[in-house]
Structures are given as C-alpha cells and as structure tokens.
Amino acid sequence: MEEHCNGNSEAYAKIPKIKFSKLFINGEFVDSVSGKKFETIDPRSGEVIAEVAAGDKEDVDLAVKAARFAFDHGPWPRMSGGERRKIMMKLANLIEENLEELAALETIDAGKLFKWCKIIDIPNSIDLLQYYAGAADKIHGSTLKMCNGQYQSYTLREPVGVVGHIIPWNFPSIMFFMKTAPALAAGCAMIVKPAEQTPLSALYYAYLAKQAGIPDGVLNVVPGYGATAGAALCSHMNVDMISFTGSTETGRKVLRAAADSNLKIGEICMAGSRVFVQEGIYDKLVEKLSVMANHWVVGDPFDPSAQQGPQAHKGQYEKVLTYIEHGKREGATLLAGGKPIGEKGYYVQPTIFIDVKDDMRIAKEEIFGPVMSLMKFKTIEEAIERANSTQYGLAAGIVTNSLNIANTVSRSVRAGIVWINCYFTLDPDCPYGGYKMSGYGRDQGLEAVDKYLQTKSVVTPVYNSPWLILISS
Numbered sequence: 470m471e472e473h474c475n476g477n478s479e480a481y482a483k484i485p486k487i488k489f490s491k492l493f494i495n496g497e498f499v500d501s502v503s504g505k506k507f508e509t510i511d512p513r514s515g516e517v518i519a520e521v522a523a524g525d526k527e528d529v530d531l532a533v534k535a536a537r538f539a540f541d542h543g544p545w546p547r548m549s550g551g552e553r554r555k556i557m558m559k560l561a562n563l564i565e566e567n568l569e570e571l572a573a574l575e576t577i578d579a580g581k582l583f584k585w586c587k588i589i590d591i592p593n594s595i596d597l598l599q600y601y602a603g604a605a606d607k608i609h610g611s612t613l614k615m616c617n618g619q620y621q622s623y624t625l626r627e628p629v630g631v632v633g634h635i636i637p638w639n640f641p642s643i644m645f646f647m648k649t650a651p652a653l654a655a656g657c658a659m660i661v662k663p664a665e666q667t668p669l670s671a672l673y674y675a676y677l678a679k680q681a682g683i684p685d686g687v688l689n690v691v692p693g694y695g696a697t698a699g700a701a702l703c704s705h706m707n708v709d710m711i712s713f714t715g716s717t718e719t720g721r722k723v724l725r726a727a728a729d730s731n732l733k734i735g736e737i738c739m740a741g742s743r744v745f746v747q748e749g750i751y752d753k754l755v756e757k758l759s760v761m762a763n764h765w766v767v768g769d770p771f772d773p774s775a776q777q778g779p780q781a782h783k784g785q786y787e788k789v790l791t792y793i794e795h796g797k798r799e800g801a802t803l804l805a806g807g808k809p810i811g812e813k814g815y816y817v818q819p820t821i822f823i824d825v826k827d828d829m830r831i832a833k834e835e836i837f838g839p840v841m842s843l844m845k846f847k848t849i850e851e852a853i854e855r856a857n858s859t860q861y862g863l864a865a866g867i868v869t870n871s872l873n874i875a876n877t878v879s880r881s882v883r884a885g886i887v888w889i890n891c892y893f894t895l896d897p898d899c900p901y902g903g904y905k906m907s908g909y910g911r912d913q914g915l916e917a918v919d920k921y922l923q924t925k926s927v928v929t930p931v932y933n934s935p936w937l938i939l940i941s942s
C-alpha cells in the first residue's frame with residue numbers, strides 16, 4: 470500500500486481560515502453562557518484547528534427559546550411554501566458559490582478526501598436543499614368523504630414545531646441537510662447539535678442561511694458534547710421532535726430522554742462491513758483484494774491521488790485499531806493491513822480479514838473504519854440467513870449477474886436499502902433509514918417531509934347544520 474500521509478496539503482488546496490466557531494442562536498454568533506470551549510482537531514495531524522464554543526443546557530435553553538418564538542410568532546411557518554422554496558434555493562446557491570471552501574473545511578475537520586467533498590458531500594447537500602425546496606410548495610392534505618355522509622372534512626398538513634437535530638461525524642454536511650432541509654420545507658424551527666468532532670461546516674451553513682434570508686431563530690446551531698448539549702436538547706420540554714442519527718447505544722439514551730420528557734420521535738442508524746462471498750469465487754476474490762489493498766493509496770485527504778484519508782477523530786482511530794486486535798485474537802486471518810500509519814494523525818491501513826466467523830466481534834459489531842471481513846457461503850439461502858442474523862439493518866448490497874438472485878436477495882434481506890450491483894448510491898429522492906436496531910423513520914425521499922408535519926382534520930356539515938338551525942332559531 471502506498472502511504473502519502475505527510476504530504477503538503479497547501480500544495481493541493483487552500484486551507485480555509487476558520488471564520489465561525491461560536492454558537493449560532495437567534496441569528497447571531499455568540500459565546501457559550503459558561504464561556505467554555507472545546508478543541509476541534511485536524512485528523513491529518515492531531516493538531517487543534519480551532520476552539521469552538523461548547524454549548525450546554527443554558528445555551529440549549531436559549532436556542533430552544535429562540536426557535537420556539539420563531540415558530541410560534543415568526544414568519545417562517547406562516548409564509549407560503551413558495552416563499553420558503555425561494556429562500557432555500559438561495560441558500561443552495563450560496564453553498565455552491567462557497568463550494569471549494571466548504572469542501573476544504575469538511576476535509577480538515579472530518580479527514581474526508583477533498584476531491585470527494587467537492588463532488589459528493591457538498592454537491593449532495595445542495596441537491597438535498599434543492600429537492601426539499603421544491604417540496605415546500607407541494608405540501609397537501611386530503612379531502613375526506615366521511616362515513617356518515619352528513620359531513621365533509623379535509624386535512625391540513627402543518628409543521629410539527631421545534632425540532633432538535635442531532636448529527637454524527639461521518640457525513641457532517643449531508644446529514645445536516647438530510648435533516649434540516651425537509652424540516653425547513655415543512656416550516657419548522659430547529660436546533661442543530663453537530664457532532665463534537667465535526668462542528669465547523671454546520672456553523673458555516675448557519676451563516677449562509679442568514680444571508681439567504683432564513684429568519685432569525687429558525688435555524689440555530691449549538692455545538693457541544695453529546696452528554697451535555699445533546700442530552701439537554703433531547704430532554705427539553707419545548708422541543709416537539711428529535712431527529713437523531715448516530716450509534717445505537719446513544720439512540721437508546723435519546724429515546725429514553727424523549728420518553729421521559731414530551732415523547733418525541735427518535736431515529737437511529739448504523740452501517741455494517743460484512744462481505745459474504747460464494748465459495749466458488751472466494752479464493753479468486755481474496756487474491757484480487759490482496760492486490761488492491763497493496764495499491765490502495767492512503768494519504769493526506771487534500772492529495773488528489775489519495776483513496777483513503779485519516780479516521781475522523783482519535784476516538785474512532787483507537788476504536789478501529791482495537792477491533793483489528795479483536796479480529797486477530799478471535800482467530801480471523803489478516804489478509805492485508807492491520808496497523809496504524811505514520812507518526813502523526815489518525816491514519817489506519819486498509820485492513821482485510823478473511824476466514825471470519827459470524828460470531829466474531831468484527832462480524833457482529835460496527836467498526837466504522839477501513840476494515841473488511843470476508844465470510845464464505847455455499848447457497849443463497851444460507852447467505853440470506855446469515856446476512857439477516859444481525860441486529861442491524863441499515864443497508865445491504867448484492868453483486869450478481871442473476872436477475873433471480875438479485876430479486877430474491879433484495880426481497881429477503883432485512884435492510885432499509887439494498888443496492889444491486891452498486892453500493893452507497895444515495896439520492897434525495899430515495900428514502901434512507903434502517904430496519905431493526907438501525908432505527909426507524911426515514912431521511913430523504915418526499916416522505917421525509919411528512920415526519921416534520923402533523924395532520925389536522927377540519928370538519929363541516931354538507932347539508933344544513935343542526936348547530937346553525939339551533940343558533941338562528
């Protein structure tokens with residue numbers, strides 16, 4: 470494998486100056502009430518990029534108060550869907566104008582490859598905004614005929630109110646818009662708690678949202694830790710709904726906090742890294758993967774030739790290395806990688822384990838790093854059964870030339886999305902979310918707007934109302 474970790478990033482791209490590091494509440498950048506800050510770290514070097522204001526309960530209180538006021542009295546939920554659409558389109562344009570800078574910001578904060586941020590993370594965020602901007606003026610209720618024939622009725626779809634969005638570090642920009650864009654289209658006001666490892670792009674988006682004309686208080690961003698800012702948001706009585714993406718363990722805490730307060734909706738999601746390979750092609754694939762791993766370029770995420778950057782933060786880096794040790798100890802064979810790279814930063818070799826058994830930790834738990842586990846199977850039925858014998862079910866992929874196998878597997882695997890002869894293909898129009906412990910609720914797709922809306926029934930008699938007769942006589 471080629472290692473380029475100590476490349477000179479400045480040679481590849483302009484490293485952005487950090488412009489926004491305070492909380493964004495009610496349209497202003499402000500310090501935290503306690504004055505506390507936390508460091509956000511560049512995973513390429515382990516060095517501090519910026520000190521960011523650390524939100525806690527008092528700051529969440531202020532942000533919720535601002536959002537509550539914006540929702541209860543402000544223009545955003547009251548303006549026409551068409552007006553919200555125009556403002557959201559303007560925000561999408563502003564992001565496009567600042568694409569290079571936002572991509573670089575995401576790269577230094579999350580260690581994502583710069584070339585991918587420019588063609589995937591930031592453009593997909595723009596797509597999400599434009600998609601849901603288009604939905605903002607197409608929110609309809611239905612007309613009801615009613616069983617008893619005396620009345621007619623219709624439903625109105627109204628925004629749920631103040632929403633708390635809790636976001637993980639793996640896709641800071643895409644997750645930000647996967648959650649905020651449908652909620653904005655619906656007319657909600659919101660508080661975003663970005664992951665403590667990757668708060669910078671969210672603050673930049675808050676700034677651009679104000680430039681685009683999103684009214685103060687509608688979109689607040691409160692960076693901080695999960696146990697402080699995140700927990701305060703989940704248990705706040707004035708938050709009507711929580712939308713959460715992160716680990717299952719945290720998802721449980723979020724649901725518990727929601728149940729103990731005013732019953733909001735939770736949503737959790739996870740991804741897996743188990744690869745089942747049919748016995749006839751197993752050896753050949755192992756050979757090919759071994760060659761690929763040896764040519765895989767790990768390096769500075771600004772380096773255009775890099776195929777893999779650093780892990781996003783130290784905790785994740787250590788977690789990945791610990792899982793690799795579990796794999797070795799439990800008897801899996803290391804085909805490639807298995808070690809950290811370089812003296813500084815959080816780089817890990819692309820790692821492939823073969824002869825992995827279903828009950829090993831690397832096969833059962835989510836690693837969220839460059840670690841692949843290969844498992845051999847004989848029949849399709851066996852592969853389906855083993856693929857389903859996990860507590861998770863966010864996504865699955867099938868590689869086959871057989872239409873029958875593709876149809877059978879895609880209908881049998883219990884996962885929220887199944888990719889056939891492709892992988893990780895996401896689109897704003899395609900709902901995304903997990904089965905089983907990978908959560909409930911869906912992001913993306915038109916149905917995602919629905920979760921930020923609630924239904925009101927309006928009923929009136931078709932013929933002379935007995936009430937009117939009563940009043941007029």
Ligand code: ADP
Pocket residue numbers: 635636637638639662663664665693694695696698699700701703714715716717718719720722723
């Ligand atoms: P990951 O494995 O993606 O780091 P986490 O579930 O730890 O997953 O984090 C996802 C998001 O949840 C982050 O923004 C984090 O700060 C937040 N979070 C962590 N703990 C809590 C909590 N107790 N309550 C609310 N949010 C939390």
